[in-house]
Amino acid sequence: MKLPPIRPDGTLVRLAAAWCAAALAVTVARIWFPHALPALSLMWWGAGALLLATMALDGLAVFRLNGLSADRQLASNLALGVRSVVNLELRNEGSHRLRLVVCDQVPPQLAVADLPRTVELQPGQVSTLEYAVTPENRGLARFGQVEALVSSPRGLWQRKVRLAGPDGIRVYPNFLGVSSLQALSAEQSLRLLGLNQQQRRGEGMDFHQLREYRRGDSQRQVDWRASARLSKLISREYQDERDQDIIYLLDCGRRMRARDGRYSHFDHALNALLLSAYVAIRQGDAVGLQTFATGAGPTVQLSPIRGEDSINVLLNHVYDLHSSTAHSDYTTAARDLMENHQKRSLVILVTNLRDEDSDELLDAVELLARRHLVMVASLREEALDDLRETPAAQFPAALEYLSATDLARRRQGLLQHLRARNIIVADARPENMHLSLVENYWRLKRSGKL
Structure with a gap:
């Protein structure tokens, strides 16, 4: 109003x-x-x-009021669910003391606290007002006018004045996990994520250096020429292969709209994608993205890129990406990816599986597996785990328990079918999917399969 x-x-x-x-x-x-x-x-x-x-x-x-102005100071960007502070710098360049009630037109996707605020400004005074916002949805957040109700000198009237114009800021997925890893080495990053790196030396990796033989080295690692020249056993040491391509095939369909806690499975999937992509980029691999869901609008197709700025490019492609109510067509998505990416890559399909998807999903992953190494990352709904862990005291609760158990059994059967076809499976609750993706990626990297 x-x-x-x-x-x-x-x-x-x-x-x-x-x-x-x-x-x-x-x-x-x-x-x-x-x-x-x-x-x-x-x-x-x-x-x-x-x-x-x-x-x-x-x-x-x-x-006749004049000399009152304001300046809104925003962060460079915001992260979903992370509290941030907005500063309003108020200036009274007039000759009278002013009493005003300040309010900002905050975008509806931001939860706001500490507004409106009452402020008194003496002549010539500059005052900074702070209020907190917490993003609840991703995308471009558009601020409106900064407005104030200024009281007249005797307090009989209030006049509405506009102090600052519209402004915009991008709300990204929660990339603070990525930010916390930027100053760390690959090994330190994994330890911070709670993952143990198992050392591996051997086949399927790039040659790194020669060193003295150590107990546990395989015979294939022994460099016999160097050993004969130096009269002692010398082993070759290898490092992880670099310059691999990783393509995320991201489901934007209705299944990803399920919510666990404050955020949807799609938001959790984006967080996991970004964090695991950053780990891969740090290892020298290239990361690409393709979205799919029939009727969801134009798909995002990002060819694999590498380098320090790759994560920023990826962020700018997904910050305003949302799920839809459309059906997820796995087969069409697989065909599109096969046409667009000829080089053998690790394809990570991020979705929320159901047993009714079995035929279409198996056809899609078999098509992808003809050229690529395939991983299916399925977010498991917390409600299924909660229902199975809750004692059934009454008949309705018993029915819910049986339904959840049957659904989980059929879903597990689909995952077993995938594993039987040499498809890598990452099955985790939404808040733990980033750990599962990084762990499986690192296991592939150390095994030499990637």
Whole structure:
């Protein structure tokens, strides 16, 4: 609702109410004290004239207000679910003390606290007002005007003024997990994520250096020429192969709209994708993206890229990406990927599986497996685990328990079919999917299969 340019303040309302009450008192006095009526009426009319004159002068003063301005200071970007602070710098360059109620037109996708706020500014004073916002949805957040209700000098009127114009800021997936890993080595990053790196030396990796033989080295690692020359056993040491391609095939269909806690499976999937992609980029691999879901609008197709700026490019491609109510067509997505990517890659299909997807999904992964190494990352709904772990005290609860158990059994059967076809499976609850993706990626990397 829009406010009028000027409106009465509470003080004026109370004075007007008192003047009306005085009119009632004069009317009553006319009955009980008829001789005092002329004097009381004169006093009442005088008070009304004084109030009217004060209202006019005070309203004129607030209309002549100048010198008040504001500047909104935002962070460079925001992360989903992460609290951030917005600063409003208020300046009073006029010659009068100002009392104002400040409010900002915050985008609906941001939860806001500490607004509106009452501020007093002395002449020449600059004051900074802070309030907190927490993004609840990704995408471009558009701020409106910074507005204030400025009280007149005598507090009879309030005038609405605009102090700052519109502004915009991007709300990204929760990339703070990525930020916390940037200053760490690959080994330190894995330890921070709670994963143990198992050392591996041997086949399927790039040659790194020669060193003395150690117990546990295979015979294939022994460099016999160097050993003969130095009269002691020398082994070759290898490092992980680099320059591999990893393509995320991201489901944007209706299954990903399921919610566990505050966020949807799609938001959890994006967080897991970004964190695991960053680990891969740090290892020298290239990361690409293809989205799919029939009727979801244009798909995002990002060819594999590598380098320090790759994660920023990926962020800018997914920050305003949302799931739809459309059906997820696995087969069409697999065909599109096979046409667009000829080089053998690790394809990570991120989705929320159901047993009714079995035929279509198996056809899609078999098609992809003709050229690529395939991993299916399926987010497991927390409700299924919770229902199976909750004792069934009554008949309705028992029915829910049996339904959840049957659904979980059929879903597990589908995952077993995938594993039987040499498809790598990452099955985890949404908040743990990033760990499962990184762990499986690192296992592939160390095994030499990638």
